[in-house]
Amino acid sequence: MTASIHSRIIFSALVILILFMSLTGFVLDNAFRKNIENSQRENLRTQVYTLLATAELDEDNGVSVLQLPEEVTEPRLNVYESDLYARILTVADKIVWQSKSMANTVLPYPTKIKMGEFSFSRKAQGHDTYTLINFTTIWVTSKGEHAYVFQVAENINVLNSQIINFRKSLWSWLVGVSFILIAIQTLILRWGLKPLRIVAEDLLEIEIGNQKKLTGTYPTEIKNLTKNINQLIDSSQQQLSRYRDALGNMAHTLKTPITVLQGIINTTSSKDKNTAVEQLNTINNIVEYQLQRAATVGRIQLSDAIDLVPVTKKILNSLKKVYSEKNIEAQLNTSEKTMVKIDQGDLYELLGNLMENAFKWCDKKVSITINNMNDKININIEDDGPGINEKEKERILLRGQRADQNTPGHGLGLAMVNDILLLYKGDMEITDSEMGGAKIIIKI
Amino acid sequence: MRLLIIEDEPNLREQLQQYLQQQGYAVDIAEDGEAGFFMGREYPFDLAIVDLGLPKLSGIEVIQKWREIEKKFPVLILTARGKWQDKVEGLEAGADDYLVKPFHNEELLARTRALLRRSVGVSQPIIQFESININTSHQSVTVAGTELELTAYEYKVIEYLVMNSDKVISKTELTEHIYDQDFDRDSNVIEVFVGRLRKKLDPGGKLKPIETLRGRGYRWNLTQTNSQKKSESK
Numbered sequence: 001m002t003a004s005i006h007s008r009i010i011f012s013a014l015v016i017l018i019l020f021m022s023l024t025g026f027v028l029d030n031a032f033r034k035n036i037e038n039s040q041r042e043n044l045r046t047q048v049y050t051l052l053a054t055a056e057l058d059e060d061n062g063v064s065v066l067q068l069p070e071e072v073t074e075p076r077l078n079v080y081e082s083d084l085y086a087r088i089l090t091v092a093d094k095i096v097w098q099s100k101s102m103a104n105t106v107l108p109y110p111t112k113i114k115m116g117e118f119s120f121s122r123k124a125q126g127h128d129t130y131t132l133i134n135f136t137t138i139w140v141t142s143k144g145e146h147a148y149v150f151q152v153a154e155n156i157n158v159l160n161s162q163i164i165n166f167r168k169s170l171w172s173w174l175v176g177v178s179f180i181l182i183a184i185q186t187l188i189l190r191w192g193l194k195p196l197r198i199v200a201e202d203l204l205e206i207e208i209g210n211q212k213k214l215t216g217t218y219p220t221e222i223k224n225l226t227k228n229i230n231q232l233i234d235s236s237q238q239q240l241s242r243y244r245d246a247l248g249n250m251a252h253t254l255k256t257p258i259t260v261l262q263g264i265i266n267t268t269s270s271k272d273k274n275t276a277v278e279q280l281n282t283i284n285n286i287v288e289y290q291l292q293r294a295a296t297v298g299r300i301q302l303s304d305a306i307d308l309v310p311v312t313k314k315i316l317n318s319l320k321k322v323y324s325e326k327n328i329e330a331q332l333n334t335s336e337k338t339m340v341k342i343d344q345g346d347l348y349e350l351l352g353n354l355m356e357n358a359f360k361w362c363d364k365k366v367s368i369t370i371n372n373m374n375d376k377i378n379i380n381i382e383d384d385g386p387g388i389n390e391k392e393k394e395r396i397l398l399r400g401q402r403a404d405q406n407t408p409g410h411g412l413g414l415a416m417v418n419d420i421l422l423l424y425k426g427d428m429e430i431t432d433s434e435m436g437g438a439k440i441i442i443k444i
Numbered sequence: 445m446r447l448l449i450i451e452d453e454p455n456l457r458e459q460l461q462q463y464l465q466q467q468g469y470a471v472d473i474a475e476d477g478e479a480g481f482f483m484g485r486e487y488p489f490d491l492a493i494v495d496l497g498l499p500k501l502s503g504i505e506v507i508q509k510w511r512e513i514e515k516k517f518p519v520l521i522l523t524a525r526g527k528w529q530d531k532v533e534g535l536e537a538g539a540d541d542y543l544v545k546p547f548h549n550e551e552l553l554a555r556t557r558a559l560l561r562r563s564v565g566v567s568q569p570i571i572q573f574e575s576i577n578i579n580t581s582h583q584s585v586t587v588a589g590t591e592l593e594l595t596a597y598e599y600k601v602i603e604y605l606v607m608n609s610d611k612v613i614s615k616t617e618l619t620e621h622i623y624d625q626d627f628d629r630d631s632n633v634i635e636v637f638v639g640r641l642r643k644k645l646d647p648g649g650k651l652k653p654i655e656t657l658r659g660r661g662y663r664w665n666l667t668q669t670n671s672q673k674k675s676e677s678k
Contacts, residue, residue, distance in 0.1 A: 255524040256453045259546035263459040284546055318535035345529050352528030
C-alpha cells in the first residue's frame with residue numbers, strides 16, 4: 001500500500017527531527033561535560049595554589065617541617081567527609097598534612113613525580129571515583145631542598161550530579177521542542193495539502209454528479225493538474241457523445257436496410273420465407289440489444305440532477321396521444337419537484353419503457369406515483385391489466401439475458417430498464433397492483 | 445385517402461409507396477424534409493408518414509412547421525433509433541404515432557388505418573349503416589350480407605365519403621384525395637364512380653346513401669348504426 005503524502009512527510013520529518021535532536025543533545029552533553037571537567041580541574045588547581053600559599057616551611061630543631069593551619073580557607077576541606085580532599089606528602093610518601101575532610105578517605109599515592117607540573121588522573125577507590133591532582137614542588141631553604149607532593153581530590157559525584165541535572169533539563173527541552181515542531185509541521189502540512197484535499201472532494205462531487213467540472217480556485221502548483229483533469233472530463237464527455245452519435249447513426253443505417261429487407265421478404269412466396277423472417281428478426285434483436293447495451297454499459301456517470309416530473313408528464317402526454325383509441329384514464333400522483341441524478345436520455349428510456357408497458361397492457365387505467373423516500377426516489381407504475389405471473393416476474397428481473405431471448409416490445413424494453421437501473425444502482429420490484437394489474441416499483 | 449411519405453432512403457421509400465398503393469391509397473413521396481414540407485403545405489393529404497432523420501429539414505421540424513400553418517392531418521413518424529426522447533420529441537412536435545424501424549408493412553398499414561379512422565373520429569374498423577357494412581381493414585363493403593364487387597377507386601370514393609360523412613365533399617376534393625399528384629385526373633370519372641356506387645349500394649333506391657348537392661358536391665347521408673360517431677374530429 002502506498003502511504004499518503006501526509007504520512008510520508010510526517011514520517012520523514014520525524015526521523016530527521018529525532019536524528020537532529022539526538023545529535024544536538026549528544027554534542028551539547030559532551031560540551032557541557034568537558035566544560036564542567038575543565039572547571040573542576042581549574043578548581044582543583046586553585047585549591048593547590050591556595051594550599052601552597054597557606055603552607056609555610058618552619059625550621060624546627062634543625063628539621064624543616066611544612067606547617068599548615070588546622071582550618072584552611074576552603075570550607076569544604078574542613079568538613080568531615082565532604083567531597084573535596086587535600087593532603088601533602090613528602091616524596092617518600094610520608095603524610096605531612098591532610099585536610100579534615102580526609103578522615104576515612106584513602107587516596108592513592110603518587111606514582112610518577114614530576115617537579116613543578118600538575119598531573120591529573122581519575123582514580124576509583126572503593127565505591128567512589130575521584131579526580132585527583134598531584135603537584136610536586138620544592139622548598140629551598142638554607143638547609144637544603146625539600147620536595148612535597150600536594151594532592152587535592154574531588155569526588156566525581158559532584159560532577160555527575162551536575163551532569164545529570166543538565167541532561168535532565170537538556171533532554172526535556174529537546175523533547176518538548178520536538179513535540180512543538182511536530183505539531184507545527186502537522187498543521188503546516190494540513191494547511192499545505194488542503195488544496196489537494198479540496199480537489200479530492202471536488203472530484204467526489206463530480207463522481208456523484210453534483211458538479212460537472214473542477215471549478216474552484218486552486219494554487220499554482222496544482223492548477224496544471226486540475227486543468228488536465230477538466231480537459232480529461234471534457235474529452236471523455238465529447239467521446240461519450242461522439243460514441244452515442246456513432247451508435248445512433250449505426251442504428252439508423254442498419255435498421256433502414258433491415259426494414260427494406262423485411263418488406264421484400266414479405267412480398268416473396270418462397271418456402272423459406274418464414275426462416276428468412278425469423279433470421280431477420282434475430283438480426284434486428286441482436287442489433288437493437290447490443291446498441292442499447294453499449295449505450296448504457298461502461299459509461300462514466302457525470303449526470304446533473306434533473307426534475308423527474310416534467311419528463312414523466314411529457315411521456316404521459318405522448319402515450320395518451322398514441323393510445324388515444326383505448327381512452328385510458330391515466331393518473332400522475334406526485335409532489336411538485338423531484339430531482340434525480342440521471343442522464344436525461346436514460347430517464348426517458350427508463351420511464352418510457354415502463355409506462356408504455358402499462359399503457360399497452362392496461363384495460364382502462366394507469367397510475368403513476370412518484371415519492372421522495374429519504375435519499376431514494378420511489379416510482380410506482382400500476383395498471384389494471386392482466387398483471388404479470390410469477391414465472392414472468394422472475395424472468396423479467398433476471399439481468400443480462402441473451403438478446404435472442406428478448407422479443408421486441410416487452411422483453412427488450414425491460415432489459416434496457418434493467419441495464420439503466422444497474423448503472424444507477426437502482427432497484428426494480430414487480431408486485432400486484434390494487435388496481436388489478438401489475439405494479440412496478442422503481443427505487444433510484 | 446391520400447398519403448404522403450417522406451423518407452430519404454430510396455429503396456424503403458419506393459417499397460412503402462408501392463405497398464400502400466396496393467392497399468388502395470393514393471401515395472405521394474418526398475425524399476427530403478424541405479420537399480416534404482412543401483408538399484404537405486400545398487396538397488390536401490389525409491395522413492403523412494415522416495422519417496425523423498431527413499436531410500435539409502428534420503422530420504421534427506417538418507411536423508412543427510406544418511402544425512404552425514394549421515395543417516392538421518395525422519402524422520406517423522418513423523424512427524430508426526427507437527430512443528424515447530426522440531419519440532416524445534416527435535409526438536410533442538405534433539406527430540400522432542410512431543413506428544420504430546425495422547417494422548413490418550402490416551404494422552405500418554394497421555397504424556395508418558387507425559390514424560386515419562381516429563382523425564375523422566371513427567373508432568372501429570367496421571362501420572355499419574343499416575344494411576350497408578364497410579370493413580376498412582379488409583376494404584370490403586357488404587350490403588345485406590352480400591359482398592359488393594368494387595374497383596379500387598370505387599372503394600376509395602366510398603371510404604372517403606364515409607370517413608367525412610358530416611361534410612359536403614366537392615368533386616375536386618374527392619379527386620385530390622383519391623389520386624396522387626402524378627395521376628391524370630378527370631373529374632367526370634367521379635360522376636361515373638358515384639353513379640355506379642349508388643347502383644351497387646342501393647339497388648332498390650330506398651336508402652339513398654349518397655346525396656348530390658347541386659354545384660357543391662356529394663354527402664354521405666346515412667347515420668352510423670353500430671357506434672356513435674364522435675362529434676369532434678381531430
